[in-house]
Amino acid sequence: MMAAPAFAVTRIQPPRRPPGWVARPRLQQRLLEAVQQQPVTLLCAAAGYGKTAALAQLIHELPPGTALAWVDADEDEQLPTFLACLCAALASLQLPWRVAPDALATLALADRGLREVASTLVNALAGADCPRGLIVLDDGHRIVDARVFELLQMLIERLPAQWGVVLASRTEPPLALARWRAADRLAEFRQADLQFDAGEVQALVQAAQPAGAAAAAAELADQARQLLQRTQGWAAGLRLSLSVGRQATQAGERLTQRHLFDFLATEVLAEMPPRLREFLLRSAVLPELTAERCARVTGMADAAELLDEVDRRGLFVSVLAAEQPTWRLHDLFRDFLEDRLRREQPAQWQDLLRSAAQDEPDLARAVGYLQRAGAWEAALGVLAQRGLALLATGGASSLLQMLAQFPPEQYARLPDLWLLRGLCAWPGYDFDQLRHCMHQAVAGYAEAGRERDAALASAHLSAALQHMGRFEEGTRILARLGRLQLDDAAMAFIHYGEACDAVVCGRPADVAANGARMLAALQRVPEPGLWQQCPLQVMMVGAPGTAAHSLRYGDAILQVAGHAPSPLRAGAWHARCWAALLAGRIDEAASALARADEDFRWLGSPRMIQTDNGMLHGLLQALRGEALASRAAGEALIEDIRRAASASFRRVHEPAMLFNQARAAWLLGDVALLREMDAAMRAVRHPAEWPSGVGAHAMVAAMLALAEDRIADGLQQLALLDARFDCYFLCAGVQAATLHAWALARSGRLDEAAARLQPLLQGPGDDERGAAVLAGVQVLDDLRAQPWQGRLAPPALARLDELLSRARRARAGAAHPAHLAGSAAPALAASVAPAAAEPVESPTPGPAAVAAPGAARPPALEQLTPREAQILALLAAGDSNKLIARALNLSVHTVKQHVASVLGKLGVASRGQAAAWWHARGK
Template structure:
């Protein structure tokens, strides 16, 4: 179930603008009107039925478009959904080296988040605004093919805030669902409809001359009247006139058909053109009509005709209904009407050949959506499954789960049910949206199918994935039974890693704290042996297990291994490793290092489009760490976003299982901040949770919340009663709750005058902490309580170093009352300006703003200042273009600038407009 080939999201021909064909008739009036309208209007709309020359008009306009102006061309088709259109758009904009702050390929993932379309629109607007071009144009041709309403919702959001030096042109057969009336009233919409697009008498005469028909004024006038200036009808009608001279159809025949719909007239006239062709050319066109774009190599393979290049040139020479694409090799795109006509004739006359043609079309098709579509139309379910199995996991990793779901939905129900691999893919696609019910159901069905198919060696992996879904939907006991069987089997390293990962979480869910670490050790051993980033991506979520007994060494090994496997490529695995390192640093009391690691995680999470699979760790971490650094607004914002995601976007099973953990994190954050008003509110919400699906530690969290409210009310006796049984157990919840409980209980006991009891509670913890044990939970006791404990003269009651440890931690937490820079110094004590990219904290020296950059980032910035493109920079430093984009994003964020030019000015020591920030944040 691993991808062997990384496929593009779409056929590259979709972003190639058409070339101007020499036989196209000049239409200076239309071209000049278009050229004048585009820069002056937010949106230019070309709307007319098929065959009115919309694409040709735009192609001729491009001949006059300034060479220094930017152009992004997209030809839409019926397979296009939001993610696919975003991939097309960002690829079409690639030559501009836009300063993306989110990975362009992650915009589809960002679109799935809460308010995701607005977030995607902001990223696009900011990138376009930062493009260092005087004028830019985005063209969307054949927009009528788009059926995903989210595409138009995004276009609406982008157009509403489009930078002044950019404009959009849309060619469509129908009005797109946009705010056309509003823009029409404000003068921001230019419209070219049937009246503006139809041919006039002079253009019709020029078309006749270009087709070698000479002087035929009377017939032209009649034809122009019959076709109402319909470009494709004119061309076909003139072809029919030429045939009539040779004994073919006559103008009377054309007139007889003219009363019918345009489509019927086209089919009638096209049949005349096709019947007049040489048999070999007709044979070639019919068989290649299954392809949306025609190149010599693809056509030769599909048609099995070695002279494909010759026939393509003949098609172009004859001026048939094709568009020539801007590419090194001759590539043609069939007009929709012509292609539909050819496919209909192919199905009528050669239906038996269609499946083989479609299968051959899929063989060399790099566009996965198209390839699978060909195979499904051919009824080749096995090959369609093979293509999805090869590329599906990689597609999911790149945020393409919705696209995968769309392809799976095209399988007939019986075929889908009979193929275990497709169940596994659907289960994997369910994880990014946290649909744990579907994940477990599909994985179990897949496991059963694998067993029936004699593929027993693949069953454990499917069952391990299933148990993860089962646990997160409240089926912990059933998952435990399945894992108990799996762990006894001899497994290859990749399966061992995932099974033991699931076992660690199962032990946690059941309250078996001491069993967590052994499973983590076995998990890391399996991952280190297989060294597969895809396996690591299945085990990335581990930060909440920091602090469990004996887990630290295995977690350190995992973080190191994960970062080695990820390299400099942001990924789910790498972000998970930075989250884990955040809590490993806090485990030893190093808040400054924890904030640094969290900043690195934030960068990756933002770059990856804020996927839900990473945001839970991010929100939980920020709720607590922002509280520790004294930022109440950030703490509450993270907690509220986490709760809203749980309430509005999680399915019922996940919400029932995990809602308590989200609310409890906020309760702890409020306690750390000393915000007792917010604490009472959050604790009241936590108290209302409770159901049979919760994990083992949920009730202890509610009890701790009640104890905190009792302390806020000054009821020390009740707080002591509630805390005492909780503090006696081993670590059972997340992020060092047990240490926090013990120190809170010690503080309450001291305040009640039970000094010996307080010392007895602290003594074993101090000995463990001084021996290298966890101390991070002590910081979460809160500054006031920690200061009280540190101020006590404990004498010899805490053993050597115990009092000093408390004093050191109290001082460290007191310093964190102000926001911290990465070196642990309060920001107010640091010279120069401070920038905050995302939730991170970067310190910049006023004398050298580039001092915050890493060595590699400084090298990249030097090349930006020298005028190198991203591709040249990638070649110079042997980096991937993706990595260069990431470095550019880091550079702009750390320097607090929005364009490459401003960053270059920083490098050269020139004044910049720093601090203005992006247009939309």
């Protein structure tokens, strides 16, 4: 079942031609030629000059097969809703999206994110099977978010040849109009172009004559001349004059917007039947009018008949091409009506706004109605109810924009506003902002006597303090909260905080127990928005007993998240990957990561899952010997955290990214990279480092010493590690213990080596001790070759054989041979076979570019998975995504992902080209 759109569907439905339409062949022909030939067409004139009417007429004259995406900008238009509307308007074209359209707003938040969004849109538009396509943006003056115009600029600069953009606005948009004008890439229609000429005004006068009336041609011509003189061809003035009769045409001066309002008051509203007048005043709070919605908001059961009367009178109204009859009042008329209602009946105006907010699908509109009515608590209630779901789908920026409309005095009395603002800091890991907001929320809740909510905000405050290096403060807060008896939703995050506190402070025995309590509480409240509030599961990975927890957590998420791609579902696949890797099941881990990659790319590579994805890629690719790909994954994470992450996130997590890159360098025998990471780790030391992570510096120094065959130095560094290090990212303690045993064995201290190794090799290997594979093939091979002579029990040796076999299979099964980025020391050289360089595989690839003709490696059917081959066959048969989904019992989301993958592998841009590829091979 598809979720309801987060905006009013009428915004993507173009207006219809109303009855009595007067043709304007001069304007229509010029406009039609412009949109067919130019990349950009601009209609720029003041209110009431017929811009929308001209576009409505244009739609009916476009050649058959022309693709159209219509977007009507809403009041205070922001980037997230604009992207949602644009993608929805394009949905019927079945474009080959490489990234989920729903994820573009999230992608736009990343560093250089707008460029990525523009690339995604360009690639999707290039894949449209149409001779000509138009994106029409009406009411562009309503856009207040400069990023929308920045995106439009990038999109237009790279627009596929068969597409054009048409923009209607009262003000000149901040785009490169001068450059496009000089390059003959712009068609412009200004106020003078849109004014009615004498012949068109006379046609209007003729059409306005009552049925059966017979006026002399000379009289009509004189009336038309007077109208043209007074209105200067202004469409709104002409409509008004003809609507109210001869009284309006007797004014001796040129009509202006002020005159229009005066006429509306004295000649239109005053002359209406009282019930129609009241209906229009009450309906003015609604941007679009339907009989059902008007009846509910106004309380007038005869709304359908009244709308018909509005339509019959032609009162500044346009009809939309919606499934049910829908009208939109002209902005000038609506502004006038709402102004009159607000002045005459302020209490009713507020009641009508509250009523309009009910069942409004567009969250921003619903909240906006209530904010305009001064119903701040009701507006907060809507946000509290629907905001968490928005966060779960990457809508933090949209939620922040709505929260920004609350005045400061409301924050002082409504602490829930601070809580919501704090939750918006989690997706970007801005812990300074999280601390500030949660501190304010705690104080507000305490003053209001709301103990439960104060406890939840305190748990978030504790998490912020932990990530800022203020460990003692965070621990004290959690110690107090742990004694409370609260509902599962609150206790889930409190237990999450307790598990994170155990990780940060280096208490290995407490991590798994608190993680299990968190999971049990979450499972009793299966709400995705709540689960999304417990991020950074990677923090818990590796402590004793967490392998099983990671697997249970991943399985539980998949039940809650459903089939559609989401950050939550990607996190589930990451959890499965962690669990498999900790158990030493490398192939299983790679398979789970491939599933996570599909969602990660489809979602636009959101920061919330970027850390897990990059770290896993770096380690798994190193285990497989894919040196360049592994290094690219690590460098992408480090570059991102240095350039785009919040300062608080960087302070705490940059050492972890460097440490992960050092571990990958060890596996690959890349001594030069190890030296680089050792120096980088020294450079980022600071007092706020986690106690559990302080040992990472000694671990990197030890790996470098061992790689350079300085065994004694390596042993000295490894001896500095204590039990706290067992909590650090991805079972670093197990890897350290394995390297310690190896270094002892190389020093001839086999008794000590066996004592260090034996605990790692006990049991069936279904827990995190399988992470010994992260020591590398050569280390495991050397350990197996030692003359243990009874120092290790046979089951331990069998377990060592099993881990060694898995590590060797990972190397042998790699898609590409390994390539050393630096020289390897004797201790590691044998673990990597020399080979040619592999192509770099970006760990977080952006939108795929359209393949150029004649690309290397011609596509073959063998490149496709069996499922992709099935989908290609159905696609070639002309089936839509919905039909394919129904035939194969898949979700439409999954089909879209597979179609994008098929196009990428075949090196084609559109579904039509893919079908041609299939048929050309006689399939």
